[in-house]
Amino acid sequence: MPRLTSLSGRRALVTGASSGLGRALALRVAREGARVALVARRAEALAALASEIRGGGGDALVLPCDVSDRSQVEASAERVQSAWGGVDLLVNNAGYGHHRPFLRWDVEDMERMMQVNFLGGLYWTKALLPGMVSRGEGWVVFVSSVVGRIGNPDETAYVASKFAQAGLAEALSIEVEDRGVHVLTVFPGAIRTPFFDEEALARMPSAAKSQMVEPEDLVGAILRALARGRRELTWPRALAGAYVVKALLPGFFRWGVKRAALPAPDPVDEAESAATEGE
Numbered sequence: 001m002p003r004l005t006s007l008s009g010r011r012a013l014v015t016g017a018s019s020g021l022g023r024a025l026a027l028r029v030a031r032e033g034a035r036v037a038l039v040a041r042r043a044e045a046l047a048a049l050a051s052e053i054r055g056g057g058g059d060a061l062v063l064p065c066d067v068s069d070r071s072q073v074e075a076s077a078e079r080v081q082s083a084w085g086g087v088d089l090l091v092n093n094a095g096y097g098h099h100r101p102f103l104r105w106d107v108e109d110m111e112r113m114m115q116v117n118f119l120g121g122l123y124w125t126k127a128l129l130p131g132m133v134s135r136g137e138g139w140v141v142f143v144s145s146v147v148g149r150i151g152n153p154d155e156t157a158y159v160a161s162k163f164a165q166a167g168l169a170e171a172l173s174i175e176v177e178d179r180g181v182h183v184l185t186v187f188p189g190a191i192r193t194p195f196f197d198e199e200a201l202a203r204m205p206s207a208a209k210s211q212m213v214e215p216e217d218l219v220g221a222i223l224r225a226l227a228r229g230r231r232e233l234t235w236p237r238a239l240a241g242a243y244v245v246k247a248l249l250p251g252f253f254r255w256g257v258k259r260a261a262l263p264a265p266d267p268v269d270e271a272e273s274a275a276t277e278g279e
């Protein structure tokens with residue numbers, strides 16, 4: 001199985017590079033000697049990051065792109081392939097989420113979440129995987145979430161998008177491993193990034209806040225996982241214990257999920273559910 005033990009001279013592409021985990025990852029891979037293509041919608045944030053990378057002696061390509069738009073992904077993939085001849089490491093990281101009761105969640109946003117979090121990674125992988133397969137070498141990382149394995153309440157559409165991403169990654173990993181392409185799926189717990197706005201942070205119990213992981217620590221764990229040829233990474237590692245409990249003690253697991261779940265910002269009360277039913 002191919003292990004990515006050195007990034008020197010490699011060509012990387014990181015989606016969601018304008019903020020949080022993607023930004024930290026792009027900076028780190030550039031520092032380790034890879035050229036890095038930066039993908040997100042906010043062109044100015046990408047340009048500022050590219051300047052920072054170039055200032056440190058690295059090489060960066062700015063690719064403003066909405067990952068949910070297939071034609072934009074295909075055009076951006078063309079640009080990076082004609083500039084660099086291909087990409088060795090693709091990190092499907094762009095995504096967003098929020099807490100919202102299912103009954104209050106508008107379908108348009110649910111569709112959009114699936115398009116960004118799931119189809120965005122699928123489009124990028126469709127565009128860049130053929131080059132990896134023809135070179136007989138490549139790495140694809142999908143940044144899912146622990147809720148890509150655990151159905152947290154009040155996050156239904158986000159959970160669905162992250163389960164979909166994890167399913168795609170698992171199947172693809174088996175399909176392409178004999179052709180030299182390694183797929184890693186990352187299942188992070190809460191990371192300290194702008195993903196959580198002020199309002200979400202205010203609702204979060206202080207114990208949960210204190211357990212949030214720093215993006216740089218997760219970046220280090222991702223690079224170590226790639227160097228060791230690991231196919232899955234849950235971070236922090238202790239969270240993986242929940243998968244065992246889920247498999248062995250499903251009733252206890254559901255009780256625990258209910259207790260640990262972050263309260264929804266705007267819960268639906270019984271009177272409102274009854275009113276909705278009557279409409």
Ligand SMILES: NC(=O)c1ccc[n+]([C@@H]2O[C@H](COP(=O)([O-])OP(=O)(O)OC[C@H]3O[C@@H](n4cnc5c(N)ncnc54)[C@H](OP(=O)(O)O)[C@@H]3O)[C@@H](O)[C@H]2O)c1
Pocket residue numbers: 015016017018019020021022039040041042043045065066067068093094095096097116143144145146187188189190191192193194195196
């Ligand atoms: N933070 C957490 O606790 C946590 C936990 C588990 C998993 N994750 C996952 O980790 C990944 C990174 O999240 P983060 O915590 O770093 O959040 P973040 O700081 O909010 O960054 C999200 C990134 O995704 C990009 N993005 C969003 N929609 C996009 C679109 N339509 N097209 C292109 N880029 C888009 C954003 O860029 P633009 O706005 O410039 O487009 C931004 O760069 C996400 O997939 C998230 O689901 C996060």
